[in-house]
Amino acid sequence: MADETTKRTLPATSWAVLGLLSFGEELSGYDLKKWSDRSLRFFYWSPSFSQIYSELKRLEKAGYASSRLVAQETGTREKRVYRITDEGTAAVRAWARETPVDPPVLKHGPMLRLWLGHLLEPGQMREVLLRHQEFAEKMRLRAMADAESAKDEAAWAYPALTLKWAERYYASERDLAAATLDDVAALEGRRP
Amino acid sequence: MADETTKRTLPATSWAVLGLLSFGEELSGYDLKKWSDRSLRFFYWSPSFSQIYSELKRLEKAGYASSRLVAQETGTREKRVYRITDEGTAAVRAWARETPVDPPVLKHGPMLRLWLGHLLEPGQMREVLLRHQEFAEKMRLRAMADAESAKDEAAWAYPALTLKWAERYYASERDLAAATLDDVAALEGRRP
DNA sequence: ACTAACATGTAAAGCGTTACATGATTTA
DNA sequence: TAAATCATGTAACGCTTTACATGTTAGT
Secondary structure, eight states: OOOGGGSSOOOHHHHHHHHHHTTOOOEEHHHHHHHHHHTGGGTBOOOOHHHHHHHHHHHHHTTSEEEEEEEOSSSSOEEEEEEEOHHHHHHHHHHHHHSOOOOOEEEOHHHHHHHTGGGSOHHHHHHHHHHHHHHHHHHHHHHHHHHHHHTTOGGGHHHHHHHHHHHHHHHHHHHHHHHHHHHHHHHHHHOO | OOOGGGSSOOOHHHHHHHHHHTTOOOEEHHHHHHHHHHTGGGTBOOOOHHHHHHHHHHHHHTTSEEEEEEEOSSSSOEEEEEEEOHHHHHHHHHHHHHSOOOOOEEEOHHHHHHHTGGGSOHHHHHHHHHHHHHHHHHHHHHHHHHHHHHTTOGGGHHHHHHHHHHHHHHHHHHHHHHHHHHHHHHHHHHOO
């Protein structure tokens, strides 16, 4: 272990990155970003490249991850890959078990626009909601496709459950947008 | 107007605060925070006191809001109240109409835990989901209560629609938690 | 050979929170 | 009158992104 002061007070994003490593693979920052975009993205915002790189440094400093440089097959450039340590596994397990779960954070642009509906033309409000509906359906399909390719692999059972959740979540988002479109139509109809 | 450089490039939170002012009332930072907690909160995270205060300063600097000091009835302490300017109204309207809506941002702690299910005991996972279910139902009831008290006031028609949306959204969150509890039970049942 | 996309980082700027400081008002 | 709550801010800190720098690989 190293640097006692930075222990157990890490921000949620650090734990998310350490969580990615907790599946046991040895990964580079770039790998982690790509994987994060395809998994966390559905229910947790995916951190930027630069943040992943700095989180990795912090995790290594805390003794939760170790890194080594590996030479590319043909090229001359080296890359740094990270692996979780035993202490890191213990720490992320303790975090997952003991730290109280805080309520979900939502920043829902389309609803902010609806809330400011008095500033928009009816057609514009409709446009915003239609776009959101499309977005939700696209996300649902992605989650479905990923769930398909991950099924029956016991090691990914829990990630697969989050994909199932995401599929339902974005279906609900899509339907809520549709319902709100009706509500807006009714409102505009009452006083045109 | 003032400070041309800070115009139209404000972060979303600034527009949210200016949006609060766009309903026309003259409000203090404290008022805005309270109102924000009871309205934006359901679909957009509510900024802290300190951020609201600094956003107000920025809005005033940009010429989108004006402030004045008012003396309290009996006390000696003064407070600063803000009102949107004509230019601010035009700006927030232009923002709402022209700025592309970016996809919702979600940081869903319970799902992050589920994703890391391999680190938890089954009972702990169940506990997390139950807590989330309770949270969702509490939010749903709040949205419902607020919608009741806001109905039939034409000026709040759009905010009322967001409360209706929130009521459905948190109902869905509650149901998704229940469904996921079943999924987890099935998973654990298959390999105990 | 050139371009676009892939890959690995660093540096600077800005967003947002927590902690702190201060005073007024209500309640016990 | 003491404590708790309401109310109004400021300052410091830390998280996070955007912009930048640099080299590599694959397609045309």
